[in-house]
Amino acid sequence: MFSVIIPVYNKGEYIERAINSIDLQSCDLVSEIIVVNDGSNDNSREIVKKLQILDSRIVLIDQFNQGVSSARNKGVDNSNNPYVLFLDADDEWRPNFVYTINSLIKRFPHCSVFSTAYSIEFPDKKFKNVTSEEVCDSNEGKEIKSYFKFSALGASPVWTSAVCVSKEAFDKVGGFPVGITHGEDKILWGKLALKFKFAWSPYVGAIYHMGTLNQSSGTWNPKKGREYLDFLTAIYQEDSFVNHDVFSAIVGQHRVIYNNSISRGYLRSAFKELYWLVRHDSLKSIPEHIARLVIPNYLIMKIKSLMLSSNIP
DSSP states (O other), X not given: OEEEEEEESSOTTTHXXXXXXXXXXXXXXXXXXXXXXXXXXXXHHHHHHHHHHHOTTEEEEEEOSOOHHHXXXXXXXXXXXXXXXXOOTTOEEOTTHHHHHHHHHHHOTTOSEEEEEEEEEOTTSOEEEEOOSSOOXXXXXXXXXXXXXXXXXXXXXXXXXXXXXXXXXXHHTTSSOTTOOSSHHHHHHHHHHTTSOEEEEEEEEEEEETTOTTOOOOOOOHHHHHHHHHHHHHHHHHOTTSOHHHHHXXXXXXXXXXXXXXXXXXXXXXXXXXXXXXXXXXXXXXXXXXXXXXXXXXXXXXXXXXXXXXXXX
16 A cells, blocks of 8 residues: 655665664555665665565665655655655654554545654654644544644644655645755645645654764755745745735745845855844734744754854844
């Protein structure tokens, strides 16, 4: 019933752990594990080849380095099941993850995206569960009425290593955007949310190992900025929970500030402009959940870090 897509780029140290977590699932519903080697130059490919001998479900696909979105898309293109699960090579699933996803599909057959809560393991080996601030009235999960509101009020209900997507829905929105180096997953979830329904479970189904090699640095760049602003515009046009007049004004102001910052050519200046935007008196009445949609959390974290290091007024 399920195909698992694992993109790999120089993750030889972790890939076996990821695949083992599939083998340890409490139910036998995964019929193929598609590993897309995105031009690794370490021993990732050799390790996967050895694992193939032990597990006939593993399919290895090689490509020149084209980025994680291209690798995931190629995996989906080569899958043979109606549902695809994504697992990054340095992350892992907990034993009941696939069972929980399958239960969500049975309970909410009209949905196309199914996800669970997850846990972050920090470099100091401490864990933090990432879940929603909204109360889920059932351990069996719930349908998400508004993906955007759910995300704004707490943690995003979707994370790439704890999600299942209908292949039909994935293909209809064009898959992961290629060429975006940060936030490509959020763009996909947003596109899916504008057309399809989501279901979510509070079961902590996966572990995100923070601090492993070759993780994205989160660089803000003009191409990413344009994609993000287009995404905000789509939310503004499609999602009814937003106060459109207020949201339109914020997006317009954010666009001006962003363009001014980029035109200067300094990331530091961009942070200063966004910090001003956060503190500006005219925004005090804006609901926090709308402001959080406008400014990415990782960028706010960098602003705070910059403030501590350089005492920006």
